[in-house]
Amino acid sequence: MEKDLKFAVFGGGSWATAIVKMLCENQKQVGWYMRNPDAIGFIKIQQHNPNYLTSVTFDTEQLNLTDDLNKAVNDADILIFAIPSAFLQTELEKLTVPISDKIIFSAIKGIVPETGLIVGEHFHETYDIPFKNIGVITGPCHAEEVAMERLSYLTIACADTQKATFVAKNLSCSYIKTKVTKDIIGTEYAAMLKNIYAIAAGIAHGLGYGDNFQSVLMSNAIREMKRFTKRIHKIDRNINDSAYLGDLLVTGYSTFSRNRMFGNMIGKGYTVKSAQMEMNMVAEGYYATKSAFLIKSKLDKKVKTPIINAVYKVLYEAKNPKKVFLELTEKLD
DSSP: OOTTOOEEEEOOSHHHHHHHHHHHTTOSOEEEEOSOHHHHHHHHHHSSOSSSOTTOOOOGGGEEEESOHHHHHHTOSEEEEOSOHHHHHHHHTTOOSOOTTSEEEEOOOSEETTTTEEHHHHHHHHHOOOGGGEEEEEOSOOHHHHHTTOOEEEEEEESSHHHHHHHHHHHOBTTEEEEEESOHHHHHHHHHHHHHHHHHHHHHHHHTOOHHHHHHHHHHHHHHHHHHHHHHSOOOOOTTSIIIIIHHHHHHHOTTOHHHHHHHHHHTTOOHHHHHHHOSSOOHHHHHHHHHHHHHHTSOTTSOOHHHHHHHHHHHSOOOHHHHHHHHHTTOO
8 A cells, every 4th residue: 555645533532532643653644623623723722632632742733633524535545533423424414525535444433323334334335435445443442541652452444454454554653552354344343332331331330230240241241242243244253352352341341431431320320311411422332222222123033132122221211220230130141
């Protein structure tokens, strides 16, 4: 691949900020689209994002900041999207320029509500992006630890391994190690599912369940993920790899996990609306739960998803978390 391909990151949150930080370790110029012009103005003067990862400072001469989506697209070859899935389509509706010739990488861990598709499939079906030009950036990796430059690992997935390797190289640095895979569908679904399981872990914690139960919950979650992804896209994958099990564990256990935090609030008695209002960040697992539940309802009945079912009952049917999780305990082993 050409060495002078230009990157642009789309999103103003913590994960977008972390990705820009990684790219700045390797690129002289990085495009950065944020819809908030006030945040852009702040970064240009104060050299850090005013709302997320405020400890990360940037050399603003490296950044091509803009609130013009079409300019950001035109100025780059590789587009990395880190916009929450619930708001992705609304942002993309601003497009007036074609993106079919661009390389698209998703750092979004969710499903696009308007289409019920994972992000890669959404770009393929809605914008005619060939699958060879679509990739996924997944963990296990929390933006907060990237900000602190703690050693972290990323998995970069793309059907075209050359493109995956190129993106991996440009995200790698002293505190980021990368791995490449062709399992774009599996890694993207796993990234979506682990947020649901993290909400389950948070609910359990909020209800007062201890570490012993949490370990059983996570053990069952990885097996549920394996059944789900195998039915969706059957290829030879090791579910114990870091892109699947590792990402699940860090999201389910870490205090940085916004999905676990959201679940914990639900377990402690918050309503869904009140928990969402109190959080400063989007819990992707909330939207993913509905999409995963609808997808699994169309799958073979042999694909058992008791944890997804339980979280769906709590979040979307307003069932009592205590009763739902008491029932769930009888379905785990």
